[in-house]
Amino acid sequence: MMPERSNGDEKSTSAGSVKLRVPITRRLVRWAEHLLATSFLIILLMVFTPATAWLYDSIDCQDELAKARYIICLGGDPDRVIEAARLLQEGWGEELIVSNHGHAAVMMRNLAVEWGAPPERILIDDKSTRTLDHPGSIQREVGVDPENDVCIIVSSYTHLPRSKACFEKDGYRHVIMREPRWERQFRGREGANWKGRILIFPYLVYEGAAWVQYWLHGAV
Numbered sequence: 001m002m003p004e005r006s007n008g009d010e011k012s013t014s015a016g017s018v019k020l021r022v023p024i025t026r027r028l029v030r031w032a033e034h035l036l037a038t039s040f041l042i043i044l045l046m047v048f049t050p051a052t053a054w055l056y057d058s059i060d061c062q063d064e065l066a067k068a069r070y071i072i073c074l075g076g077d078p079d080r081v082i083e084a085a086r087l088l089q090e091g092w093g094e095e096l097i098v099s100n101h102g103h104a105a106v107m108m109r110n111l112a113v114e115w116g117a118p119p120e121r122i123l124i125d126d127k128s129t130r131t132l133d134h135p136g137s138i139q140r141e142v143g144v145d146p147e148n149d150v151c152i153i154v155s156s157y158t159h160l161p162r163s164k165a166c167f168e169k170d171g172y173r174h175v176i177m178r179e180p181r182w183e184r185q186f187r188g189r190e191g192a193n194w195k196g197r198i199l200i201f202p203y204l205v206y207e208g209a210a211w212v213q214y215w216l217h218g219a220v
Contacts, residue, residue, distance in 0.1 A: 019064035052078055052197040055204060061161050062184075063176045068093045068150040070123075070142075073108065074134055074163060075100030077156055081108050083180035084154045093152055095141055099125040099134050131210075132219040135170035150174040157183055158203045160209060165220035 010035045051064060071093035073084035081098065096117055098108035105126035113119050115206050123214045125141040128134045138144050144151065155163050157179040 005170060011128065019217075032081050050116065052204065054199055056200050057156075059158065059161050059179050059207075061097060061164055061178060062179060065092055065178065066150065066151070066176060067091075068152045070095055070097050070144060070149060071154065072097045072099060072134075072150045073112070073130070074153065074155045074159070075128065075158070077103055078111060079180040080156065081111045082115050082122075085117040085177070086181075087122065087152060087154070087178070088112075088117050091209045095121050095123055097123045097125060097138060099128045099138055101129045102126055131159070132166050132214060133207040134163070134218075135172060139170070144209070145172040147173055150176070152176045152178055154178050154180070158178075158200075158207050162207060162214065166214070169220055 013126070031148055052168050062195060065087075071084050071087050073080050073096065075098070084096055087093060096112060098105055098112060100108055103126075105124050105128075107126055109119075123142045125134070125138045127137040127141055129201050135146070139146060146167075151167075151174065153160075153163060153167065153175055155177075160177045164175060211220065
């Protein structure tokens with residue numbers, strides 16, 4: 001028969017496991033402290049130096065307006081719909097495509113009509129839930145020819161580079177990226193002081209994280 005383990009053995013084993021856990025816990029705490037300190041320094045750098053304004057300006061990927069077959073409005077912000085409706089009225093495109101999911105796409109169409117877009121020239125893609133869904137869904141639902149059709153794509157300023165990358169990844173060869181014009185008029189003032197940089201910093205963080213996610217999934 002095997003000898004029974006004494007209480008002394010149990011205590012030593014228990015003490016040994018505690019000794020193993022304590023250093024691991026301390027290392028985790030130190031890593032967390034270093035991470036927090038580094039994050040805080042980065043935030044200070046981005047808010048109180050021109051770094052944020054420089055990064056914000058550097059992502060501008062807009063093109064000069066040109067006549068297009070389609071004006072594509074990506075869902076998310078009513079300002080995009082208003083800009084797309086105005087571009088259609090001004091003759092920059094033959095038809096307007098509103099792209100979103102479900103009833104949100106219908107609401108975009110109604111808003112475009114309220115801002116003067118002719119209803120018969122509005123097409124709906126209601127199958128897109130994410131940025132990477134738009135190119136393929138628009139092609140399937142509306143019948144856009146990515147190889148040949150010129151498309152003006154309207155979205156918010158920080159969203160434009162990722163949108164462009166997704167459309168080009170899906171084979172769109174002639175895209176013109178545009179933000180709402182009133183956003184463009186006031187954009188130069190946003191990074192002029194620390195208060196403005198605080199406002200735009202979260203958008204840059206969000207887009208940066210989204211770029212990493214899309215890159216890992218092969219979407220851009």
